[in-house]
Amino acid sequence: MTTEPAAPQTGPQTAPQTVDLAAAYEASGVREVLKELDDTMIGLAPVKQRIRETASLLLVDQARRQLGLATETPTLHMSFTGNPGTGKTTVALKMADLLHRLGYVRKGHLVTVTRDDLVGQYIGHTAPKTKEVLKKAMGGVLFIDEAYYLYRPENERDYGQEAIEILLQVMENNRDDLVVILAGYADRMDRFFDSNPGFRSRIAHHIEFPDYSNEELLKIADVMLTEQNYTLDPAARTAMADYIAARRGQPHFANARSIRNALDRARLRQANRLFNEAAGPLDGTALSTIAGADILASRVFRGGLDVDRKPAKEAAE
Numbered sequence: 001m002t003t004e005p006a007a008p009q010t011g012p013q014t015a016p017q018t019v020d021l022a023a024a025y026e027a028s029g030v031r032e033v034l035k036e037l038d039d040t041m042i043g044l045a046p047v048k049q050r051i052r053e054t055a056s057l058l059l060v061d062q063a064r065r066q067l068g069l070a071t072e073t074p075t076l077h078m079s080f081t082g083n084p085g086t087g088k089t090t091v092a093l094k095m096a097d098l099l100h101r102l103g104y105v106r107k108g109h110l111v112t113v114t115r116d117d118l119v120g121q122y123i124g125h126t127a128p129k130t131k132e133v134l135k136k137a138m139g140g141v142l143f144i145d146e147a148y149y150l151y152r153p154e155n156e157r158d159y160g161q162e163a164i165e166i167l168l169q170v171m172e173n174n175r176d177d178l179v180v181i182l183a184g185y186a187d188r189m190d191r192f193f194d195s196n197p198g199f200r201s202r203i204a205h206h207i208e209f210p211d212y213s214n215e216e217l218l219k220i221a222d223v224m225l226t227e228q229n230y231t232l233d234p235a236a237r238t239a240m241a242d243y244i245a246a247r248r249g250q251p252h253f254a255n256a257r258s259i260r261n262a263l264d265r266a267r268l269r270q271a272n273r274l275f276n277e278a279a280g281p282l283d284g285t286a287l288s289t290i291a292g293a294d295i296l297a298s299r300v301f302r303g304g305l306d307v308d309r310k311p312a313k314e315a316a317e
């Protein structure tokens with residue numbers, strides 16, 4: 001017979017005395033989000049690392065609450081800075097999922113807006129517009145793309161200021177049900193924070209999205225095509241590598257978004273080619289293979305600009 005040491009008599013149990021972080025991690029579903037992030041997003045090592053750290057911080061925060069050590073809701077507002085097409089919007093979606101699984105937002109949806117969605121053209125229009133957006137975003141994440149356009153100091157009667165004041169108030173008062181992510185170019189965001197210290201002080205997490213290397217962009221092309229059941233044949237793969245090197249030096253280069261656009265056009269050319277060349281039935285391989293010619297027909301190889309100049313918002317869809 002074994003004798004257990006007597007449990008310490010602590011009187012009425014109010015809070016547990018220990019927590020199992022590993023069990024909390026497993027139960028939260030955070031592992032799945034982090035795995036999906038790893039599996040679907042090429043590169044971004046520093047971003048992935050920051051997201052893992054944020055997840056750990058929040059799991060520890062929850063553990064501290066269970067032990068009665070933490071009382072305040074942590075500040076979760078963030079800034080995502082980097083050039084266009086570096087994955088900010090895509091990662092924001094995953095962040096919303098993560099915050100939802102950890103119980104920091106009720107619904108976990110992402111509402112993406114720009115200045116025009118928040119700021120009105122006429123007096124009296126801005127407050128209702130901003131409040132409507134905030135209402136939609138409650139319980140989730142509000143992603144403000146190119147947030148610095150809210151602030152236009154050169155325009156003394158700019159309604160952006162009104163939107164800013166409402167946002168700042170809600171970011172403070174509704175911290176337990178709304179997370180705001182400000183996104184855009186790093187240098188402009190810095191200047192925006194300099195002129196709007198209220199935002200800087202409310203944002204706890206600044207995450208920087210680096211440009212992708214040529215090798216990463218080629219891998220991204222592979223991932224995108226695989227998702228659509230297409231492949232590059234060896235000549236197309238070589239051509240794509242050359243395309244990436246040339247495209248990077250041209251105006252309006254937008255990292256992974258330029259790759260997505262280039263592949264859209266390559267599929268168009270492939271379809272044309274199949275129509276023009278096919279003399280008989282086509283098999284699955286023929287229908288799914290991008291050939292060298294489909295890439296090499298791009299204007300990028302003729303010293304011209306590729307058609308890649310859609311406004312950021314439209315192109316992001």
Ligand SMILES: Nc1ncnc2c1ncn2[C@@H]1O[C@H](COP(=O)(O)OP(=O)(O)O)[C@@H](O)[C@H]1O
Pocket residue numbers: 040041042043044082083084085086087088089090091220223256257260316
């Ligand atoms: N690391 C990556 N791996 C795979 N695809 C990516 C990666 N980063 C971006 N993409 C893709 O590139 C496109 C642009 O990304 P997006 O998140 O809209 O960039 P941003 O918001 O920074 O402009 C999207 O189709 C996205 O899925």
Ligand SMILES: [Mg+2]
Pocket residue numbers: 088089090145316
């Ligand atoms: Mg975006």
